[in-house]
């Protein structure tokens with residue numbers, strides 16, 4: 220008899236539910252209207268099981284990354300999602316990425332497990348997906364032995380992924396893909412420096428380019444966690460979107476790889492008077508604290524990952540692939556990848572046009588005109604996905620100021 224898919228009998232859930240579709244996945248989730256404040260604010264603390272439709276974009280990018288990684292390593296993948304909520308991410312991985320052999324979906328919340336079990340059956344994936352209800356550390360520790368490790372681990376917890384970095388790197392195959400989401404943007408962006416230092420072992424800075432510093436802090440914490448296990452880190456892709464940041468990294472074995480990654484940590488100093496910034500590479504290579512432009516005191520951030528945030532070939536492959544798979548918001552994914560491909564290879568940090576305008580008292584400064592002027596003068600200058608008003612450039616602040624004044628004179 221043909222293997223017909225069937226809708227499993229819906230068990231009783233002690234909360235209102237609804238069925239919806241996200242890309243290829245059909246999902247039973249807690250009724251959304253109960254947990255939204257306005258159209259764009261989801262309140263997870265109110266939900267019996269986590270499902271945030273606003274994170275569909277995060278999952279779109281994750282699917283494309285998984286596909287690009289699979290093409291690169293050319294092997295069948297074992298995947299782990301230790302914080303699965305209603306199972307949506309793992310279900311999409313199983314349906315939208317080819318050659319995923321076995322997925323382990325886990326959550327501590329028993330209601331999340333009931334919902335995930337139902338959703339996995341509903342999408343006909345019981346043969347590919349194993350469901351566990353453990354603390355994430357316990358699950359990942361069970362998979363720390365070489366033969367038990369995963370090719371891909373996706374850490375998408377509440378707030379900071381930092382407490383789980385050690386467990387995650389131990390459970391990943393050498394050469395494996397580790398993806399991390401962080402939503403604790405107040406610490407990472409320097410609004411609350413103390414928890415940032417505790418979680419990421421680095422000092423944040425509340426600057427116009429704090430989202431990039433946030434990504435570099437998260438990578439700093441990962442590099443230091445991996446180094447303890449003689450593992451090194453490289454980066455496929457990073458992005459800052461909505462209320463979170465996300466990094467996709469590759470984990471390599473060997474003390475030398477760990478040393479190489481530590482060798483890419485450094486510091487950034489920023490002058491809040493004139494917006495001058497400088498950076499150094501090396502943990503004991505401290506940058507000067509007096510601004511060479513205005514003589515003011517420079518504020519310091521770090522240690523930070525000062526290596527590349529994007530692998531251009533990898534991102535290009537993702538872009539080319541974006542048309543071959545069902546995504547929630549393909550146009551937005553294409554826009555993000557195009558923006559990243561524009562800024563790839565640029566220097567650390569970016570200028571925000573409005574901050575330059577404000578400092579110089581020059582309203583209406585055009586970002587496009589300033590980029591053109593800088594490029595015409597031989598500087599690197601591009602847009603950045605981190606900020607729609609941002610210019611990633613190696614031009615010093617004195618040049619930025621001079622060209623901005625020239626532009627405003629017409």
Ligand SMILES: C[S@@+](CC[C@H](N)C(=O)[O-])C[C@H]1O[C@@H](n2cnc3c(N)ncnc32)[C@H](O)[C@@H]1O
Pocket residue numbers: 268269270271274278301302303304305306307308325326327328331353354355356375376377
């Ligand atoms: C942000 S949600 C996960 C969202 C999911 N990855 C997605 O894409 O929809 C975080 C989940 O982690 C679970 N959780 C929190 N602490 C945990 C722990 N220590 N171990 C396992 N699960 C945990 C929560 O129950 C929640 O479902």
Ligand SMILES: [Zn+2]
Pocket residue numbers: 490491492493494495510511512513514515
């Ligand atoms: Zn200065």
